[in-house]
Amino acid sequence: MMDKWYRTVGKHGDVVMSTRIRLARNLEHRPFPRFLSKEQRQEIVEAVKDAAAAISGLPLHFVDVATLPERERLALVERHLISFELANAPEGSGLLLSEDERVSVMINEEDHVRIQVMSAGLDLEGAYALADQVDSALGEKLHFAYDERLGFLTACPTNLGTGMRASLMLHLPALEEQGAIQTLENTVSKLGLTIRGSYGEGTRPHGALYQMSNQVTLGISEKAAIENLNGIAVQIMKQEISMRQRLFTQPEFEDHAWRSLGVLQTARILTYEEALRFLSTVRIAAAGGVLPSPTIETVTALMSDIQPGCLMTAAGEDMPPQIRDRRRAAMVRAALGRAE
């Protein structure tokens, strides 16, 4: 079976966890989804399904989100395949998904159509090329609303123009350790980008994971926006790597890395936050050769699998947090091997 993209490591995977391209599109002469009745929404779902079925060489299967148990909807949110809003109000909407889950199409979220392509590592060009292909194929059948001046017409004016949001998930523990994130935020905002922690705003995010995206979609081409984002990502990557090198020379870091691995290999109860924090340290230590094992692939797959919804979906049952924390600890021990 094809491995899901989020369990793999791509180019520059030591710093860039994943790449995401999202295109917002709408059908001509139809109110945006929030103003449609359930029946009207259903019509659009069918039209998009039909259009998707005609795309050659890329089978997308339909997921009726409304019929899924809550834990599976949460898992879809955790894997970035649907938004929290769609997970909560799935009636008259839906999801089209490729087998490796790299390509997904949200139907009737804020816009009629949201095409999304994910890649492991830094792969803006590759992800955009695929998104562009899906967009053209769907647009051929669906006639997307477009204006020469304003580009693709979207429910929210922040997406007008290309309708494209390109995002990179960055793992920046060394820069975070140095307190350099605030400076980074200020710098990238001047360059038309935003960077924010994986958990809302204003707090130290779990696992030192940061999402960086383009902010402007009108008056800048897809190619220029992607090149801009890529160029800045490369700069940040260099800084993070050089900070890590400095960190790796400190005996305290080596000790910290081994202790973190020790906790993961022996703990009986692990909350998501705690597991992510230790995995974050083990990930850079493994990538930098400070720890001989586990592999960065193992750690990356775990970071995805231990999320509450993913964990319960894999188990096939709902669990209260205490049970989940025990299950998570067992899962991590099994993956990393118990220390003798």
Added chain:
Amino acid sequence: MMCERCGKRPATTYVKRTINGQTTEWHLCAECAAAEGVGLFGGFGFGVGDLFGGFLTQPALRSAGDAVRCATCGKSFRDIAESGQVGCPDCYTTFYEQLRPSVQRIHGKTVHAGKTALTGTKESRIKEEIEKLKKELQEAIERQDYETCAVLRDKIKELEDGRHDG
């Protein structure tokens, strides 16, 4: 500080959501944050209200009238200004002049650069046209109207050639 959702675990996550100028703040524990869907990638879009709800603060727009309504969705510019929500793609054409300052404020620019929908749309419209003509041709053959057949064949050929050139 304890989690404001479950009250059981310490809050480690600060979540701020702004919807139409209404800001709600939450301090959540990790489990509740995950349960609330505050996933690694966070929200898919940006809240409409973040940038657009600012409409209401512009006095000129508060007095926006109901005289003109969008032919597709029936919204007036006042509806849009008050809700911060555009009704349909055609609203952008109907209220282009009124919306332009906000678009400028958001993006700094008001003219699209990048992929155009026209190539795909034109292509598919030609294809539809060809299919329609082929159907007419079939009917003409059935009623043995050879004159019409010849005309239709020429038209189809012309469209098909044009498509391949482009």
